[in-house]
Amino acid sequence: MWYNGLSPRTAKETSGGTKLSDYISLYEAIGGAPAVRDLVEKFYPKVQADPLLSPLFPDDIHPVMEKQYLFLTQFFGGPSLYSDEFGHPMMRARHLPFPVTRSRAEAWLSCMARALSETAIPEPLHAVVLERLSGPAHHFINTED
Ligand code: HEM
Numbered sequence: 001m002w003y004n005g006l007s008p009r010t011a012k013e014t015s016g017g018t019k020l021s022d023y024i025s026l027y028e029a030i031g032g033a034p035a036v037r038d039l040v041e042k043f044y045p046k047v048q049a050d051p052l053l054s055p056l057f058p059d060d061i062h063p064v065m066e067k068q069y070l071f072l073t074q075f076f077g078g079p080s081l082y083s084d085e086f087g088h089p090m091m092r093a094r095h096l097p098f099p100v101t102r103s104r105a106e107a108w109l110s111c112m113a114r115a116l117s118e119t120a121i122p123e124p125l126h127a128v129v130l131e132r133l134s135g136p137a138h139h140f141i142n143t144e145d
Pocket residue numbers: 053056057058064067068071072075086091094095098099100101104105106108133136137138140141
């Protein structure tokens with residue numbers, strides 16, 4: 001069962017009563033900082049190779065990768081790295097300057113699915129990560145195809 005992005009460690013550990021310490025974040029479950037870093041590094045080459053997505057991004061993708069690393073860290077329940085540096089994420093607003101269509105949202109999620117499959121993130125968590133990102137990706141749609 002998922003609650004606030006947190007997952008039970010094991011049934012055994014929670015059997016004596018559920019305490020906050022019995023839960024880990026999705027961030028911890030996928031492998032913390034190295035896993036988020038690896039995911040971002042696998043993801044952006046796919047974005048740059050995608051005909052729908054690549055025109056939206058700058059040639060120098062490294063600043064975008066760094067921001068995505070900070071953002072996904074906190075989005076998955078790790079330290080609030082993005083907000084510490086850039087304030088409230090307001091991610092839909094930050095995407096408004098770019099034409100985000102349904103096809104682009106699907107392309108973005110497809111890049112993420114393929115990136116996940118190239119990481120050491122445990123396979124059962126791939127669907128969880130994609131599910132967490134699917135809401136925002138569709139929420140960021142701001143124009144028709
Ligand atoms: C739905 C399809 C999406 C498209 C087409 C898209 C496209 C973009 C573009 C063009 C940028 C700006 C790059 C630049 O700085 O020039 C950007 C920034 C960013 N995107 Fe997306 N994005 C999508 C979905 C998402 C999702 C689902 C997330 C995370 C939940 C996300 C997180 C970010 C972050 C953290 C930034 C950097 C924001 C900043 O400037 O501080 N994006 N995106």
